[in-house]
Amino acid sequence: MLKITPYLGILVLIVSIGGLWYPALGYFMLLIFAAIFLSSPFRGRWFCGNLCPRGSLVDFGVSKISKKRKIPDAFRSLWVRLPIFFLMMGFMGYRVASTIGGLNTFEKIGMIFVMMCLVTTSIAVLLGTFLSPRAWCSFCPMGTAQRFIGGNKYQLKLEKDKCVNCKKCEKVCPMQLKICQTGANPDCIKCGRCVSICPRDALHF
Ligand code: SF4
Ligand code: SF4
Ligand code: SF4
Incomplete structure (x- = not known):
């Protein structure tokens, strides 16, 4: 991991909570998407273990109060992960597409990203607390995408x-x-x- 990895968790809190007042913060998610799609073809899920603010939050914050139980095998199953991936991406795409062209498009799309970040972070924190810190990361759509793009790259x-x-x-x-x-x-x-x-x-x- 990188020297800055433990400190990145604050970013996801700033976007999830500060974004409720300043929707433009939601566009930070575009930076995350770009980093994921630039790194994963060469290093697989490296982003998850080194640069993801949510991963940092669960590893270095939530882990202190986590029950640290076994992650259910079903969470890793592609039968679970792929439907979650397509549902979440489809829902987000639909929300963004139906917002374009209306009033205050910039703020509204920013708020869609903020809400997506807030909801997924809340699920990650709950699962991290009562199951295991990285339980969410076992089926997170962005983790699944990186697995498919570069899962065979930079292997242990x-x-x-x-x-x-x-x-x-x-x-x-x-x-x-x-x-x-x-x-x-x-x-x-x-x-x-x-x-x-x-x-x-x-x-x-
Ligand atoms: S699986 Fe998702 S939340 Fe977890 S570190 Fe990767 S991108 Fe971040
Ligand atoms: S196998 Fe090693 S490098 Fe990969 S996630 Fe586990 S501890 Fe990290
Ligand atoms: S010796 Fe084998 S089991 Fe022990 S830490 Fe190294 S790789 Fe893992």
């Missing part, structure tokens, strides 16, 4: 001959991935926690 590599199966890597993985069994996973967010903690230097990108 496990040197099996060095591994002593201590599972320290899995204990620190915020996405609760089975690193020792499956190694590379398209939902790895490239946070690097497993690499740092491995006592045998068996993991690298």
Whole structure:
């Protein structure tokens, strides 16, 4: 992760709450979309583990009060994730398209982004508190998009001959991935926690 990663969570609070008074803040979401679509073809879900303000909020804020339970397997299922992706993107596209051309279009579209950010952040915080900090990130539409765009890029590599199966890597993985069994996973967010903690230097990108 980057040195600034722990401090980015404040941005999602500024957009979600400040945006209710200043809808223009919602356009910050366009910057997020641009960063996602520029980084994911080369680094998969790297954005999620290093630059996403919501990811930072749940990792470094919500995790302090989280129950830290197991993330349900259904959350990772594409049968769940794809309908959520198409429903949310379709709904947002419909709201934006039906707003264009009316009065105060700039503010109204900004408010659509603000509400989208507020609703999804609220769900992420609730799931993060009562389940696991990264529960939302298991099926977040933007995470799913990055998985499909670059899930096979910049993958984690496990040197099996060095591994002593201590599972320290899995204990620190915020996405609760089975690193020792499956190694590379398209939902790895490239946070690097497993690499740092491995006592045998068996993991690298
Ligand atoms: S899955 Fe979504 S909320 Fe989580 S870090 Fe990635 S883009 Fe952000
Ligand atoms: S922390 Fe390293 S040695 Fe331990 S299980 Fe993970 S990869 Fe293997
Ligand atoms: S496998 Fe390692 S780099 Fe990937 S999300 Fe888990 S801890 Fe982070």
